[in-house]
Amino acid sequence: MTTLDSTVDYDVLIPNNVALASDARVRRGLERWHPGYIDWWMDMGPDGFQTSDVYLRTAVRVESKGADKWAVFDYVKMPDYRWGILLAPQDPDRKIPFGRHVGEPAWQEVPGEYRAMLRRLIVIQGDTEPASVEQQRFLGKTAPSLYDMRNLFQVNVEEGRHLWAMVYLLQKYFGRDGREEAGELLRRRSGSDDAPRMLGAFNEETPDWLSFFLFTFFTDRDGRMQLESLAQSGFDPLSRTCRFMLTEEAFHMFVGETGVTRIVQRTCEAMREAGIDDPTDVEAVRALGVIDLPTIQKKVNLHYSLTLDLFGSELSTNSANFFNAGLKGRFREHRLDDDHRLHKATYGIPEPSNGAWKTVEHPALNALNARLRDDFTGDCSLGVGRWNKTIRQAGVDFEITLPHVAFHRQIGVYRDLHATPDGEIVPEDEWTRRRHEWLPDDGDRAFIESLMNPEFRPGHYASWIAEPRIRINHKPGDFEWVKLAEA
Ligand SMILES: [Fe+2]
Numbered sequence: 001m002t003t004l005d006s007t008v009d010y011d012v013l014i015p016n017n018v019a020l021a022s023d024a025r026v027r028r029g030l031e032r033w034h035p036g037y038i039d040w041w042m043d044m045g046p047d048g049f050q051t052s053d054v055y056l057r058t059a060v061r062v063e064s065k066g067a068d069k070w071a072v073f074d075y076v077k078m079p080d081y082r083w084g085i086l087l088a089p090q091d092p093d094r095k096i097p098f099g100r101h102v103g104e105p106a107w108q109e110v111p112g113e114y115r116a117m118l119r120r121l122i123v124i125q126g127d128t129e130p131a132s133v134e135q136q137r138f139l140g141k142t143a144p145s146l147y148d149m150r151n152l153f154q155v156n157v158e159e160g161r162h163l164w165a166m167v168y169l170l171q172k173y174f175g176r177d178g179r180e181e182a183g184e185l186l187r188r189r190s191g192s193d194d195a196p197r198m199l200g201a202f203n204e205e206t207p208d209w210l211s212f213f214l215f216t217f218f219t220d221r222d223g224r225m226q227l228e229s230l231a232q233s234g235f236d237p238l239s240r241t242c243r244f245m246l247t248e249e250a251f252h253m254f255v256g257e258t259g260v261t262r263i264v265q266r267t268c269e270a271m272r273e274a275g276i277d278d279p280t281d282v283e284a285v286r287a288l289g290v291i292d293l294p295t296i297q298k299k300v301n302l303h304y305s306l307t308l309d310l311f312g313s314e315l316s317t318n319s320a321n322f323f324n325a326g327l328k329g330r331f332r333e334h335r336l337d338d339d340h341r342l343h344k345a346t347y348g349i350p351e352p353s354n355g356a357w358k359t360v361e362h363p364a365l366n367a368l369n370a371r372l373r374d375d376f377t378g379d380c381s382l383g384v385g386r387w388n389k390t391i392r393q394a395g396v397d398f399e400i401t402l403p404h405v406a407f408h409r410q411i412g413v414y415r416d417l418h419a420t421p422d423g424e425i426v427p428e429d430e431w432t433r434r435r436h437e438w439l440p441d442d443g444d445r446a447f448i449e450s451l452m453n454p455e456f457r458p459g460h461y462a463s464w465i466a467e468p469r470i471r472i473n474h475k476p477g478d479f480e481w482v483k484l485a486e487a
């Protein structure tokens with residue numbers, strides 16, 4: 001597909017491949033939004049380091065063509081990062097892939113009857129992007145290496161760009177109320193009492209680097225699932241926007257998966273060096289200055305269950321409406337082989353029955369959230385399998401597992417149940433009493449925090465995390481990923 005819009009115009013205030021130069025109304029709207037965005041970045045973006053030179057990736061086109069890669073790497077001060085508006089190339093023949101309009105030409109303008117629904121989808125997606133930057137803003141100060149610090153900042157600037165992506169759609173296609181929503185996206189704050197972010201997991205803290213890696217592994221992966229289903233949208237500008245965001249998002253999951261792998265690897269190495277065979281001897285393992293595997297399991301339980309809530313209720317008429325309208329599809333809808341309308345289809349959801357779990361069939365249209373959540377779980381399992389391979393190869397007898405979908409849920413059909421990670425339903429008082437067998441307690445948090453000492457020497461890594469095996473852009477081991485500004 002050769003199109004004019006695959007390269008990005010960088011000779012302007014707002015880099016873009018959407019011909020902003022000839023769209024005065026939208027350009028002015030975005031130029032007015034820009035100073036507020038920079039203020040937000042300085043207030044709520046990474047604390048410190050804003051004058052340091054960071055080796056960052058910047059997208060220069062929306063697809064790689066031969067030797068011309070889609071992104072370039074160079075030292076950039078974060079406030080000078082070129083946040084831009086990049087949409088995947090347009091396919092002029094694209095059809096709506098699902099719902100009641102399946103097979104009709106994709107919409108290039110907002111269909112009037114779906115305007116409110118579409119705006120809501122874009123606002124909810126948009127709200128998560130700045131939220132994660134806010135949650136991660138203090139982590140630079142305790143980075144376990146310059147390499148990890150650089151990766152954190154890369155994720156942060158790209159989440160900032162994803163906010164731009166959603167704000168462009170709001171300003172371009174939703175006029176005045178789009179501009180108002182764009183303003184609100186800068187006003188809400190993660191964890192705020194009076195103007196919190198819209199979704200629960202985005203108001204939780206990310207206090208340490210294990211939390212950060214698990215957040216990028218689980219919660220950015222929820223983001224990926226949402227983007228994959230919005231990339232199917234019959235509203236073509238949204239589809240093209242999400243398709244390009246997915247190109248960037250892959251790195252965020254790489255950071256999460258390899259981050260946890262390196263922690264697990266370091267723990268197992270330290271145990272072997274010290275001759276500790278029992279991974280559940282928490283005291284002995286912690287004395288080595290590494291994170292014991294049972295604590296990692298508790299953190300997995302926490303982040304996984306918080307992230308499952310982001311999929312919304314397993315049974316949802318909203319998501320049926322989004323699907324029928326052709327606005328939000330299933331994960332990789334275009335690869336699925338069915339009628340893409342789902343009028344007669346069913347989907348099974350595990351429900352408790354006499355002390356066991358049985359699968360109950362529901363109309364597939366109402367169970368789209370459950371389906372996307374199951375796709376997510378499948379994808380997570382692959383990564384967890386790779387962590388376990390690292391543990392096995394080190395000769396340690398321990399397996400990290402994903403807890404049962406009913407464990408520790410605040411939203412959806414399981415919210416009133418008290419399930420253990422194994423899926424056993426127990427009385428509420430027993431669950432409360434045993435809670436810290438499964439979820440981190442203050443002592444676990446304090447221990448992890450005690451390890452969060454900065455390691456800013458090039459080529460050095462904190463005691464609890466292994467050196468990466470693959471480095472970004474094939475740079476040498478002692479590469480200075482962040483040139484720290486003089487204090
Ligand atoms: Fe994002």
Ligand SMILES: [Fe+2]
Nearest residue numbers: 220223249252
């Ligand atoms: Fe992300």
